[in-house]
Amino acid sequence: MTRNLPFNTTELREKDNEHVIHPWGFLNSSDKQDTLLLADSESIYVRDTDGEQYIDGPGGMWCVQIGYGNEEMAQTIADQVRRMTYFSPFGKLSTPPHAELGAKIAELAPGDLNRVFFATGGSTAVDSAVRFAWFYFNVTGRPDKKAIISREGAYHGSTYLAASLCGKPRDTTHMDLMTNLVHHLPSPNPYRRPDGMSEAEFCTAKVKDLEDKILEIGPDRVACFIAEPILASGGVIIPPDGYHRKCLEVCRKHGVLYISDEVVTGFGRLGHMFASDDVFGVVPDIIICAKGLTSGYIPLGAFIASEKLYQDILDSDEKTAVFSNGFTYSGHPVACAAALKNIEIMERNDLCGHVRKITPHFQQRLRALGNHPMVGDVRGVGLMGCVECVSDRKTKEPFPWEMKVGATIDRKCQDKGLILRPMGHLCVFSPPLVIASGQVDQMFDIMSAAITETADELVRSGTWKG
Ligand SMILES: Cc1ncc(COP(=O)(O)O)c(C=O)c1O
Incomplete structure (x- = not known):
C-alpha cells in the first residue's frame, strides 16, 4: 500500500550520503544509492519516504514490542x-x-x-x-x-x-x-x-x-x-x-x-x-x-x-x-x-500471552522454509527466527559472506513489502509482538518466494549448482 508523503528522497539520500556516518556501515562501499529512508510507521508497518509500506521484519532492531505509533x-x-x-x-x-x-x-x-x-x-x-x-x-x-x-x-x-x-x-x-x-x-x-x-x-x-x-x-x-x-x-x-x-x-x-x-x-x-x-x-x-x-x-x-x-x-x-x-x-x-x-x-493487553499463543504458528511457518534447497538451517524461539543459507546442505558449507545472499533475499523481500535483517548468508527477523496470525503468513509467504527467486537466480547465473 503506497501513500503520498512529503519527502524528497533523492535530496535526503544525498544529505545522508554526504554527512551521516552510519553505525555498522561499510564506509568505503560504492553502494550509496540503496539507503532506505523510513519516514512513517503504524502497528507492524513502516513506510519509506516514497510512501512504500513494508512489514517490519526485524521489529526495528529486536525492539518494537507494542508496535509503532501508539497514541x-x-x-x-x-x-x-x-x-x-x-x-x-x-x-x-x-x-x-x-x-x-x-x-x-x-x-x-x-x-x-x-x-x-x-x-x-x-x-x-x-x-x-x-x-x-x-x-x-x-x-x-x-x-x-x-x-x-x-x-x-x-x-x-x-x-x-x-x-x-x-x-x-x-x-x-x-x-x-x-x-x-x-x-x-x-x-x-x-x-x-x-x-x-x-x-x-x-x-x-x-x-x-x-x-x-x-x-x-x-x-x-x-x-x-x-x-x-x-x-x-x-x-x-x-x-x-x-x-x-x-x-x-x-x-x-x-x-x-x-x-x-x-x-x-x-x-x-x-x-x-x-x-x-x-x-x-x-x-x-x-x-x-x-x-x-x-x-x-x-x-x-x-x-x-x-x-x-x-x-x-x-x-x-x-x-x-x-x-x-x-x-x-x-x-x-x-x-x-x-x-x-x-x-x-x-x-x-497480555502481550506475552499473545506471543505464547502465536509462537507455534510462527515457528511452524519458519520450519517450512527449511525445505528450500539453499536453506541449511532454520531456527527460532518465540517471535525470533533465522534462516541460514548454505551452498551444500550435506557439508553445511555456508555461502561466502561476500556473496551477501541474505542481502539479496532481503532486497527481494523489500520488493514484495517486507524488510528483513540480512547478515552475510543469514536472514534474521523478530517482528513487533503485536503481529497477527495472518500477518505472520504474509511475512513467510514473501520470504519463501524471495528465497526461491534468489536460488533460481544463483543457479541461472552459474554461481551455485543448486
Ligand atoms: C544482546 C545484546 N546486548 C547488547 C546490545 C547493545 O544494545 P544497544 O545497541 O542498545 O547499545 C544488543 C544490541 O543489539 C544486543 O543484541
Missing part, C-alpha cells in the same frame, strides 16, 4: 516532557518515573533480582553491569577477580568494553578491542556441532568449555560469565537444552557471577517479561535489558542486580565506596515514563 505512548511521553523534562539522576537525586520504574522492574524480575541501575541503552547497560561486577569484587575484598568469559558469536554492544565482549568475527577485523581480560568460549551452536555428536553430548561439551576456562584462568581471577539466552545478532543461536542451567551451576561452584544479557529476549520476545527463569530455568546474578523495555520509543537500558550482591556490598567494610559509573541520561524521566507505559500496555 497512548505518545501522550505519555508528551506529558512527561511538559511536566519534568530532565534532571540529574546522580547520587541522591531522582524523579518519580525513575523510582517507579525501578520498583516495577524489580517486581517483574526473577528471584531476588531487586536493584536496578539505568543506563542509556544496551551497550551502556552491559558496560555498567560488568563494572558493577568488578566493583562488587573490589568492595568485598576480591580485587583479583577481573576476567570476563564470553562466547564466540555473542553480541553485547558497541562501547569499548561491551564491544570487547562480542565474539562476532567482523568485530575484530578493523577495530581495536580490549583483549587482556576477555576470554571467548566456542559457540554453543547445535547446528554446527561435530558429526555424530548428540545434542546432549554437545551440551556437556559446551558446559565443560566453561568450567575448563574458569579452571585455566583460575577461579580467583574470574569475575563473570556473560551470556545472551539466545545469541541473537550472532544468528539466533539456541544453545542445547539445559545449557544455561548447567552453566549457572558451574558459575556457582566456582564463585563466578552469571550475567544474563536479555537486551533482546527481555520484554516479551519469548512470551515472558524475562526469559532467564521462565524459559531457561536460570536465576542469574545480574540481568541486562534495554530495547523492548520502551518498545524502542525512547532509548533506555538497565541492569538488575540480585539483592544478595547488593547486601554483600552493604555488609562490606568499604563504607565509602562509590559506584562511580553513570550517565547524564541514566534513568531519564521521559524514557522511564515511556517504559512504565510500555509495561502497562503489555500487561493490559
Whole structure:
C-alpha cells in the first residue's frame, strides 16, 4: 500500500550520503544509492519516504514490542516532557518515573533480582553491569577477580568494553578491542556441532568449555560469565537444552557471577517479561535489558542486580565506596515514563500471552522454509527466527559472506513489502509482538518466494549448482 508523503528522497539520500556516518556501515562501499529512508510507521508497518509500506521484519532492531505509533505512548511521553523534562539522576537525586520504574522492574524480575541501575541503552547497560561486577569484587575484598568469559558469536554492544565482549568475527577485523581480560568460549551452536555428536553430548561439551576456562584462568581471577539466552545478532543461536542451567551451576561452584544479557529476549520476545527463569530455568546474578523495555520509543537500558550482591556490598567494610559509573541520561524521566507505559500496555493487553499463543504458528511457518534447497538451517524461539543459507546442505558449507545472499533475499523481500535483517548468508527477523496470525503468513509467504527467486537466480547465473 503506497501513500503520498512529503519527502524528497533523492535530496535526503544525498544529505545522508554526504554527512551521516552510519553505525555498522561499510564506509568505503560504492553502494550509496540503496539507503532506505523510513519516514512513517503504524502497528507492524513502516513506510519509506516514497510512501512504500513494508512489514517490519526485524521489529526495528529486536525492539518494537507494542508496535509503532501508539497514541497512548505518545501522550505519555508528551506529558512527561511538559511536566519534568530532565534532571540529574546522580547520587541522591531522582524523579518519580525513575523510582517507579525501578520498583516495577524489580517486581517483574526473577528471584531476588531487586536493584536496578539505568543506563542509556544496551551497550551502556552491559558496560555498567560488568563494572558493577568488578566493583562488587573490589568492595568485598576480591580485587583479583577481573576476567570476563564470553562466547564466540555473542553480541553485547558497541562501547569499548561491551564491544570487547562480542565474539562476532567482523568485530575484530578493523577495530581495536580490549583483549587482556576477555576470554571467548566456542559457540554453543547445535547446528554446527561435530558429526555424530548428540545434542546432549554437545551440551556437556559446551558446559565443560566453561568450567575448563574458569579452571585455566583460575577461579580467583574470574569475575563473570556473560551470556545472551539466545545469541541473537550472532544468528539466533539456541544453545542445547539445559545449557544455561548447567552453566549457572558451574558459575556457582566456582564463585563466578552469571550475567544474563536479555537486551533482546527481555520484554516479551519469548512470551515472558524475562526469559532467564521462565524459559531457561536460570536465576542469574545480574540481568541486562534495554530495547523492548520502551518498545524502542525512547532509548533506555538497565541492569538488575540480585539483592544478595547488593547486601554483600552493604555488609562490606568499604563504607565509602562509590559506584562511580553513570550517565547524564541514566534513568531519564521521559524514557522511564515511556517504559512504565510500555509495561502497562503489555500487561493490559497480555502481550506475552499473545506471543505464547502465536509462537507455534510462527515457528511452524519458519520450519517450512527449511525445505528450500539453499536453506541449511532454520531456527527460532518465540517471535525470533533465522534462516541460514548454505551452498551444500550435506557439508553445511555456508555461502561466502561476500556473496551477501541474505542481502539479496532481503532486497527481494523489500520488493514484495517486507524488510528483513540480512547478515552475510543469514536472514534474521523478530517482528513487533503485536503481529497477527495472518500477518505472520504474509511475512513467510514473501520470504519463501524471495528465497526461491534468489536460488533460481544463483543457479541461472552459474554461481551455485543448486
Ligand atoms: C544482546 C545484546 N546486548 C547488547 C546490545 C547493545 O544494545 P544497544 O545497541 O542498545 O547499545 C544488543 C544490541 O543489539 C544486543 O543484541
